[in-house]
Amino acid sequence: MCGTCGCGEDDHISYTKPGAPHQHETEDHHHDHEHGHSHTHDQTGDHHHVHRNEIRLEIDILSKNNLTAQRNRGYFEALNILALNLVSSPGSGKTSLLERTIKEQKLIHQFYIIEGDQQTSNDADRIDAAGAPVIQINTGNGCHLDAKMIHVATKKLEVAKDSILFIENVGNLVCPSLFDLGEAKRVVIISTTEGDDKPVKYPTMFQSAQLCIINKTDLLPYVDFSMKKCRELASRVNHHLEFIELSVKTGEGMDQWYDWLNKQSAM
Structure with missing residues (x-):
């Protein structure tokens, strides 16, 4: 996990709204990642000591x-904010899904977006153009968002009560699966171009999700992807998982996604 993947070696997390200057903040908890590494591996006893320290550090x-996630969750529930954590590999269509959702549903719901990427504000600029308040978190070397980042970003974004907060996590199906952000639901998105065995390659992510969106169904005639196999494998990992098949590009299946959003926001 993040104690060994290099995540957190860059202490500077930036929060940026489109059109505003970057705001860099040093997150104290990121120092914890660095201090768990030792270079004394010469003796077996030292190696075991380092291993125990790393386990304790990760815990x-x-x-x-x-x-912090529980505090976030309490805050969201108190203000009736539906917080959704969108997770996927890079290129699955998270940002495109949000763009279309905002454009077609902004008269029904009030949306706020937190974008997570290692670098650039490209996705935040796209969301801003679609018409929703957004803040970009650049994690530097970090491979995931965490609950403290969401706490800070929510305050800076000034998320209103009775709204929907989309958290677009860093594109990664490994580390984000371990970090609760305080969301009400976790939505894992895969695309037909990625292969139908994703659920068993990255089971922890699918185990922790409540909804699986299978995007780019318009490409099914051109790719080697079995919808039946993908759903069966995902259900084997998590038999409570719900599914929505859609194409953001053509709009097919988007009504099912909107129905799901309406149901969640009414709960």
Whole structure:
């Protein structure tokens, strides 16, 4: 996990609204990632000591994150904010899904968006053009968002009550699966161009999700992807998982997505 993948070696997390200057902040908890590494591997005893320290560090990181996530969740529930954590590999269509959703549903719902990427504000600029308030989190070397980032970004974005907050996580099906952000639901998105065995390659992500969106159905005639196999594998990993098949490009299946959103926002 993040204690060994290099995540957190860059202490500077930036929060940017389109048209505003970058705001860099040093997150104290990111220092924890660095201090778990030792270079004394010469003796077996030292190696075991380092291994135990890394395990304790990873547990501490997740425990601290989970506490902040619970506080986020309480805040969202108190203000009737539906927070949805969108996770996927890069290129699955998360941003395109949000763009179309905002354009077609902004008269029905009030949307706020938190964008997570290692660098650039490209996605935030697209969301801004679609017509929703957005803030970009650049994580530097970080491979995922965490609960403290969401706490800070929510305050800066000034998310209103009775709204829907989309959190577009960093494109990665590994580390984001371990970090609760305080969301009400986790939505995992895969596309038909990625292969139908994604659920068993990255089971932790699918185990932790409540909804699986299978995007780019318009490409099914041109790719080697079995919808039946993908759904069966995902259901084997998580038998409570719901599915929506859609194409953001053509609009096919988007009504099912909007119905799901309406149902969640009414709960």
